[in-house]
Amino acid sequence: MEREIGLTGIGGQGIQLAAQSLARGAAHEGRNVSLFGVYSGSMRGGRTDSSVVVADGPIDAPPLVSHLWSVIAMHDAFWLPTVEGRGVQAKLRTGSVVLRNSSTFDTDLDRDRFRVFDVAATEIALGLGNEMMGSMVMVGAFAGITGLLEVDSAIEGMRQSVPSHRKQHIERNEAAIRAGFDAVADRVLAAPAWSDDNEEVRA
Amino acid sequence: MTRRLMEGSEAIVEAAIAAGCRFFTGYPMTPFTEVLEHFSKRLPEVGGVCINAESELEAIGMTWGAAATGARAATGSVGQGLSLMQESIAEMALARVPIVVFNMSRGQSDYFQATRGGGHGDYRTIVLAPMDVSEAVELTQLAFHLADRWRNPVLVYGDFLIAHTSEAIDVQPIDFGPLPDKDWGIDGSTSGTGRSRMITSIGIGKAHSPTSGIIGHFEGIAPHLAAMQAAEARVETGFVDDADHIVVAFGTAGKFVRYVVGKMRADGVRVGYVRPITLWPFPEDAVARASEGKRAVMVFENSAGQLIDDVKISVLGRAPVIPIGGISTDASGFGVGDMYDAEVIRGRIEAVLAGQEVTS
Numbered sequence: 001m002e003r004e005i006g007l008t009g010i011g012g013q014g015i016q017l018a019a020q021s022l023a024r025g026a027a028h029e030g031r032n033v034s035l036f037g038v039y040s041g042s043m044r045g046g047r048t049d050s051s052v053v054v055a056d057g058p059i060d061a062p063p064l065v066s067h068l069w070s071v072i073a074m075h076d077a078f079w080l081p082t083v084e085g086r087g088v089q090a091k092l093r094t095g096s097v098v099l100r101n102s103s104t105f106d107t108d109l110d111r112d113r114f115r116v117f118d119v120a121a122t123e124i125a126l127g128l129g130n131e132m133m134g135s136m137v138m139v140g141a142f143a144g145i146t147g148l149l150e151v152d153s154a155i156e157g158m159r160q161s162v163p164s165h166r167k168q169h170i171e172r173n174e175a176a177i178r179a180g181f182d183a184v185a186d187r188v189l190a191a192p193a194w195s196d197d198n199e200e201v202r203a
Numbered sequence: 204m205t206r207r208l209m210e211g212s213e214a215i216v217e218a219a220i221a222a223g224c225r226f227f228t229g230y231p232m233t234p235f236t237e238v239l240e241h242f243s244k245r246l247p248e249v250g251g252v253c254i255n256a257e258s259e260l261e262a263i264g265m266t267w268g269a270a271a272t273g274a275r276a277a278t279g280s281v282g283q284g285l286s287l288m289q290e291s292i293a294e295m296a297l298a299r300v301p302i303v304v305f306n307m308s309r310g311q312s313d314y315f316q317a318t319r320g321g322g323h324g325d326y327r328t329i330v331l332a333p334m335d336v337s338e339a340v341e342l343t344q345l346a347f348h349l350a351d352r353w354r355n356p357v358l359v360y361g362d363f364l365i366a367h368t369s370e371a372i373d374v375q376p377i378d379f380g381p382l383p384d385k386d387w388g389i390d391g392s393t394s395g396t397g398r399s400r401m402i403t404s405i406g407i408g409k410a411h412s413p414t415s416g417i418i419g420h421f422e423g424i425a426p427h428l429a430a431m432q433a434a435e436a437r438v439e440t441g442f443v444d445d446a447d448h449i450v451v452a453f454g455t456a457g458k459f460v461r462y463v464v465g466k467m468r469a470d471g472v473r474v475g476y477v478r479p480i481t482l483w484p485f486p487e488d489a490v491a492r493a494s495e496g497k498r499a500v501m502v503f504e505n506s507a508g509q510l511i512d513d514v515k516i517s518v519l520g521r522a523p524v525i526p527i528g529g530i531s532t533d534a535s536g537f538g539v540g541d542m543y544d545a546e547v548i549r550g551r552i553e554a555v556l557a558g559q560e561v562t563s
Contacts, residue, residue: 020369024208027371033208034335035369058337062459063368066545085541160208 002055003148003193004065007135008088009074012044013104014135017161018072019050021139021177025149025157026054036063047078049088054148054193070097070146070191072138074121076107097191099142101134115191117145117184124179133176140180148193151181206371211336212237215305215361216245217374218343219277224303225251226269226276228262234366234537235281235307263288263304267295270302271402273388275347279305279359282313286321292356293322297404297424299387301350303343304328307361310538311456312530314509317360318483324404325424329353329435330482332360334458336370341377342480348379353431354387360482363537364455431484438486439478442468443493446475449522450552451490451514452503453479455543456528460503463548474552482510490517497522501555503548504528505538527551527561 103122256262269276406420531540
């Protein structure tokens with residue numbers, strides 16, 4: 001089984017670190033993993049996307065995926081078609097799992113078509129003292145809702161992904177991941193990654 | 204097994220080092236730059252040498268020298284930089300010096316350059332085209348083995364997606380079997396004995412180490428090329444036997460096609476694929492067999508049409524050969540365009556199945 005996870009947002013939100021944390025965390029659990037990130041030249045505010053494919057066998061999916069089983073949506077700037085592309089929503093299938101950062105994502109979502117989970121990630125991060133850790137909150141929430149990987153593996157993935165000159169942030173990142181996990185305590189495995197039957201449903 | 208998430212360019216470097224590569228040089232150019240960077244970090248750690256060259260000309264020249272000692276040596280660039288290296292690649296092929304050259308290309312428009320070459324003389328380079336990072340790890344190691352086995356340059360054809368995609372990889376050395384001694388290497392061991400060795404592209408010998416001479420050297424080229432051609436063609440095929448249509452694609456494009464064909468098969472569509480793993484020798488027999496009795500053979504490539512020539516030569520009129528690729532790139536010109544999308548590719552295949560014209 002293969003699971004394609006997209007992450008979308010704007011530069012500075014921690015999309016690439018979140019993607020790497022998920023990918024390294026899943027690899028830590030022995031999964032096959034493929035990761036490809038796309039980001040524009042601007043350090044802040046530009047397009048930043050990443051796709052992670054996690055599988056229990058060799059990966060068939062090419063690194064640029066056409067369909068997403070799930071997406072972590074940190075911002076809606078590139079959700080709908082723009083001059084830079086057809087937008088992330090176009091890659092969703094009926095039944096795709098959307099984790100929406102309700103603090104920074106305004107676009108209306110079709111809740112009959114997608115399985116939408118709202119997480120006030122930036123607000124939670126702010127409560128922890130650093131609004132830049134919203135993507136870490138989402139990683140923890142994603143682990144809780146989907147069980148794609150254990151929350152401890154996600155933390156290990158984050159540890160391996162933080163560059164050496166940023167090690168001082170590891171502890172707070174871990175707190176943010178755990179806070180995200182706790183925030184979805186009432187929705188644990190609401191969209192289980194490894195026992196999900198919507199795989200062949202096409203958008 | 205401990206797998207670690209690494210970018211393709213890093214995985215290629217680890218594979219080269221696992222294969223015993225101890226000399227690398229190159230001049231930066233995206234997406235080859237990352238390969239050079241990883242070599243510059245890793246080779247000194249294993250007792251090797253990595254040099255950031257003044258240009259691609261110096262890079263290929265230094266690789267010439269290192270390989271002539273018998274060391275496993277490599278260089279690379281993107282297609283643009285390899286254009287500068289063509290003279291030396293031809294000379295090394297004619298002098299039977301084994302090197303490995305990486306083309307981290309910007310798309311697939313370097314197919315002719317890779318398979319035909321732009322140098323002089325009757326020479327060929329074996330070309331290995333991985334479809335993803337995992338296969339690049341295997342084919343990088345195979346490249347060094349084949350270079351030594353045939354005393355011939357071997358080219359690895361990668362691209363931006365292979366360089367920049369990360370996969371969880373455990374790079375282990377692969378044993379491809381025994382190789383002949385490098386008793387031709389200019390390693391200093393025969394200096395002062397009157398039997399010092401010489402490497403030349405025109406077959407000249409020395410008084411105490413005679414060679415076959417110019418005539419023998421050149422007459423030996425054809426059987427050498429024929430032997431490589433007969434032995435080294437590699438290919439992956441899928442769902443070919445009962446297919447009505449076939450799609451041929453290599454490298455990253457091949458990764459997309461096999462994925463799309465797998466999905467179409469799951470929906471009951473009788474389509475198959477052929478993915479050349481060696482671009483030279485081209486797997487002509489496999490393509491010919493696969494095309495037998497088919498309604499059409501499609502070619503999906505990210506270029507204006509280069510691979511399609513070899514497909515036509517192989518199919519030899521057994522079936523119509525239809526291009527469904529085209530030039531598709533990004534704002535930086537790195538060859539990562541909208542065409543690399545499983546839905547787009549499926550749409551093009553379905554258009555051919557429906558008898559419609561495909562516009563790229």
